[in-house]
Amino acid sequence: xxxxxxxxxxxxxxxxxxxxxxxxxxxxxxxxxxxxxxxxxxxxxxxxxxxxxxxxxxxxxxxxxxxxxxxxxxxxxxxxxxxxxxxxxxxxxxxxxxxxxxxxxxxxxxxxxxxxxxxxxxxxxxxxxxxxxxxxxxxxxxxxxxxxxxxxxxxxxxxxxxxxxxxxxxxxxxxxxxxxxxxxxxxxxxxxxxxxxxxxxxxxxxxxxxxxxxxxxxxxxxxxxxxxxxxxxxxxxxxxxxxxxx
Amino acid sequence: xxxxxxxxxxxxxxxxxxxxxxxxxxxxxxxxxxxxxxxxxxxxxxxxxxxxxxxxxxxxxxxxxxxxxxxxxxxxxxxxxxxxxxxxxxxxxxxxxxxxxxxxxxxxxxxxxxxxxxxxxxxxxxxxxxxxxxxxxxxxxxxxxxxxxxxxxxxxxxxxxxxxxxxxxxxxxxxxxxxxxxxxxxxxxxxxxxxxxxxxxxxxxxxxxxxxxxxxxxxxxxxxxxxxxxxxx
Numbered sequence: 001x002x003x004x005x006x007x008x009x010x011x012x013x014x015x016x017x018x019x020x021x022x023x024x025x026x027x028x029x030x031x032x033x034x035x036x037x038x039x040x041x042x043x044x045x046x047x048x049x050x051x052x053x054x055x056x057x058x059x060x061x062x063x064x065x066x067x068x069x070x071x072x073x074x075x076x077x078x079x080x081x082x083x084x085x086x087x088x089x090x091x092x093x094x095x096x097x098x099x100x101x102x103x104x105x106x107x108x109x110x111x112x113x114x115x116x117x118x119x120x121x122x123x124x125x126x127x128x129x130x131x132x133x134x135x136x137x138x139x140x141x142x143x144x145x146x147x148x149x150x151x152x153x154x155x156x157x158x159x160x161x162x163x164x165x166x167x168x169x170x171x172x173x174x175x176x177x178x179x180x181x182x183x184x185x186x187x188x189x190x191x192x193x194x195x196x197x198x199x200x201x202x203x204x205x206x207x208x209x210x211x212x213x214x215x216x217x218x219x220x221x222x223x224x225x226x227x228x229x230x231x232x233x234x235x236x237x238x239x240x241x242x243x244x245x246x
Numbered sequence: 247x248x249x250x251x252x253x254x255x256x257x258x259x260x261x262x263x264x265x266x267x268x269x270x271x272x273x274x275x276x277x278x279x280x281x282x283x284x285x286x287x288x289x290x291x292x293x294x295x296x297x298x299x300x301x302x303x304x305x306x307x308x309x310x311x312x313x314x315x316x317x318x319x320x321x322x323x324x325x326x327x328x329x330x331x332x333x334x335x336x337x338x339x340x341x342x343x344x345x346x347x348x349x350x351x352x353x354x355x356x357x358x359x360x361x362x363x364x365x366x367x368x369x370x371x372x373x374x375x376x377x378x379x380x381x382x383x384x385x386x387x388x389x390x391x392x393x394x395x396x397x398x399x400x401x402x403x404x405x406x407x408x409x410x411x412x413x414x415x416x417x418x419x420x421x422x423x424x425x426x427x428x429x430x431x432x433x434x435x436x437x438x439x440x441x442x443x444x445x446x447x448x449x450x451x452x453x454x455x456x457x458x459x460x461x462x463x464x465x466x467x468x469x470x471x472x473x474x475x476x477x478x479x
Contacts, residue, residue, distance in 0.1 A: 061377055079385060087377075093378035095396055097478070
């Protein structure tokens with residue numbers, strides 16, 4: 001399978017004046033932002049800045065109160081467009097069935113013919129070192145194994161873009177390393193990465209560019225070097241130093 | 247059958263394998279298990295759909311369903327009786343006083359229990375799974391079989407409650423079945439009959455056999471569910 005030759009074209013992703021309001025609280029305001037066709041974007045900001053919300057809006061899990069989320073083609077809220085993306089959540093939600101069956105289920109939802117599902121699922125499990133656990137119930141795996149399974153599930157789906165919402169915040173260092181290696185591997189397949197994290201070191205290791213949110217506003221979107229070396233805003237500088245800002 | 251200790255009578259009934267008793271036990275099981283099976287097939291998708299879709303009158307339907315869990319068996323029996331009696335709309339089917347009529351009446355009693363529980367369980371699971379399933383491009387309709395399958399252990403409880411209700415009730419089967427010896431006589435109607443005849447030890451003996459049966463079915467389901475729950479987390 002040559003993934004680089006697969007028909008692409010969902011990207012770039014364009015956010016135009018995206019605002020999200022929930023119960024009269026303005027949680028994201030007036031975000032205009034473009035995610036280019038390649039690279040790894042890391043979304044940073046303190047708790048409650050709107051990082052998870054921004055990714056859910058991009059992924060089409062939520063609908064903006066006003067403004068637009070535009071893919072290069074297709075309707076942002078359609079299942080069709082969502083099937084060309086994948087998302088790994090902070091806490092993976094796995095079904096009460098085996099690790100292998102979890103991936104097969106996802107492939108079924110993506111319309112992969114039954115005869116190909118097991119092969120593709122096993123490939124993905126192998127890529128993430130989970131073959132020995134294939135027939136184990138997903139819910140009894142350790143936290144790190146569950147997150148790797150969630151990554152393997154995303155891998156099997158061959159998305160054009162992968163969202164990761166603080167995927168390592170509940171993991172031990174070895175599992176964190178596995179997730180970061182996985183991100184590099186996804187990147188190697190030409191998959192666009194958008195990830196949020198609290199971990200400054202991780203952001204430095206992964207980011208090509210950084211989106212910095214504060215209080216539901218976009219404060220900076222620049223290359224990682226520029227962000228970490230010479231942040232434009234005082235808040236970003238303070239955030240990088242580790243000061244509490246909110 | 248000898249008068250005396252009901253436990254001795256129950257033991258004797260079981261050991262003797264009296265053909266009349268065996269017929270009654272087997273009809274009881276057939277009627278109640280059929281009713282549970284039919285109710286299950288109808289109630290699972292109904293309950294799940296009620297959990298997944300929002301439409302006008304939904305709240306009313308949920309309330310009604312919950313209220314129907316307490317539907318008195320005699321009332322269910324009366325409703326089925328009116329439908330199936332000669333003068334009723336389905337009178338030409340000739341089902342009154344047959345085991346089929348009893349199955350219909352018991353299905354009516356079991357359906358609200360399983361539907362209500364599956365609505366609750368599926369609604370809770372959807373809350374937990376929604377983002378992940380939507381992320382995978384799963385529509386609400388397509389999510390129903392996935393959610394029901396993941397709810398299977400919780401649903402066993404509902405099925406057991408339904409079976410308990412069906413096998414314990416006497417009012418509905420008495421009205422639509424008529425307690426005809428060898429045709430529509432089941433455990434509960436036999437107990438009612440023996441009690442009214444004054445043969446209390448036999449009635450009690452039959453009661454013990456019925457209790458044992460229900461306990462057996464519950465134990466089997468419990469063990470099955472627990473071992474699966476432990477394995478699958």
